[in-house]
Amino acid sequence: MQSYVWRRLLAVIPTLVFASMIVFLVIRIIPGDAVDLIIKNSPFMENTEEVRKQIEADLGLDKPIHIQYVQWISNIVFRGDLGKSLMRETSVSNEIVSRLPVTFWLGSLAILFALVIAVPIGVYSALYQDTLGDHIGRSFAILGLAIPSFWLGTIVVILPAILWGWSPPTRLIPFSQNPFSFIAVFISPALILGASLAAVTMRMTRTMMLEVLRQDYIRTARAKGLREKLVVTRHALRNALIPVVTLVGLFVPFVIGGTVVLERIFDLPGVGQLLLLGVMDRDYPVITGIFLMIGIFVIFTNLIVDLSYGLLDPKVRYQKN
């Protein structure tokens, strides 16, 4: 097991290098550039060749792109430094770290809500296949898939405000002061983000459950004289949920994308908001920093999912060699 984990970790390195190059390059390909924006936003600067050169030199943008890359990556590797924001001159690493908890809470609550809602409904749908309850459950799943979360989010913010003059809380109270108020802020956005994940999870759970219930070992369990409840919980559920774990791993990039939208709508000071700001300002260090962090995070959650899959499914555990 240990050598397997080591090998998997080692295999992550080339992926990371490749990802960092793409992140670094792609940002520079998109049209518009930071120098233009800096000049436009500053009343004292004129858009002359000279001024441009000066700004580019200050920001280090005048060097060839591969030199820029090497500088950037070695700062990260040796000093853990993602550079400074071009616009605000703050440390990108510090900004990300201070905003991370918000995004983390939003994302994890969304996944938690998705599972808590979807797994029971999926199991119910499979057990009572083609009944009214199954149809209702599946209709909700399709709705959840079809409704974009930016629309649902906007409605949830605006509608209560219009109707009752109430809107979901958005002011962050530090967790240490009042954990309940802190989490309360995340409930509506996490539910909205969770709803779209719940749809996929529910369908997956239902399909897997139906598949597993057809298996011969379920017949064996019934032939042992187990109550149907025990057949489902002890023999069917575990086997049906193994693939659902992989699904959670696949959710991670999707959830991160979702947090960008929902942080904006609910005005939560998370990494997603920072990313939006960065993109609007063509603030390369901010964007590349966040993308790199997302990349690392996705790679490692996939690794963790793969490893936990091995714990759940005994067959995988022994096929590692």
Next chain:
Amino acid sequence: MKSELILDVQGLTTVFRMEDGSEIKAVDDVSFNVKSGETVAIVGESGSGKSVTAMSIMRLIPNPPGQIVSGKIHFEGNDLLSMSEEEARAIRGNKISMIFQEPMTSLNPSMTVGRQISEPAEVHSMITSQKASQMSQSLLDAVRIPDSADRVSSYPHEFSGGMRQRVMIAMGMSCNPKLIIADEPTTALDVTVQAQVLHLLKDITYKTNASLILITHDLGVVARYADRVHVMYAGKIVESGKSRDIFNSPQHPYTLALMNSIPRLSNQKKEKLKPIRGNPPDLSKLPVGCSFNPRCDFAIKQCFHEKPTLTTNNRYQSKACWATINDK
């Protein structure tokens, strides 16, 4: 041998409703019994209704599409079919256990073998969970799996097909059942392993004085391991009797055809194997008269318009057939 009846099936009829709304009789008016300590075989081609008979006794026919529409199944004097689900459940896996055809898929892949073996005893509250592992271990010993102490915590994929079938047998024995139903327990296994598994099964039922219903389509297995045999065709029993009698002198043309279609070691004349001609019956459009008539070498006029019933002739052998077998 005691001749006390342990199981008495009378007029069992199990139907399946098809997609198009029609019904097929997978088991049609089947009657037979099993005495204490006896091995009774049910033979027949694929689709003849052997498994459905077994699952009806277990009361595990999936409804829908299936339903037991008539008949009685007396087990130790009580009718299984008129019991509540809860009463039937208390017997299932406890006094009657079943071993399935597919050892590769009949075990839960994500549960240890030890846990699965002792599970029947645990659900029928015969043992506490502390004793469960110990019990699984001694059952693994009983089915002659080496290193039982380590093997209890293994998972099914670490076992070969033959070993898994031994595990299934161990599982079937965990409550000391009165009746074991083995549904083609060796069909999926290598020939050499088949004999070992059947031997084990026979040995274990003999030691515990359990009765055995052995479902197979191999008449050679019947001759060797069963006391009595019932031959099924298209949901009906077409011939029954002592297995030696039937093996030596089959009276029904279908039984004879089955016999000619299997290799026999005792066959000195090196006769060619003859597969049964024609196709297995389609239960949704059975012919008028005897269901076997399109494939029968001996059919007479009566066979095409009148259904034969099971009648006992000489030497306790019964057959449902109008014709007589004559050697050419």
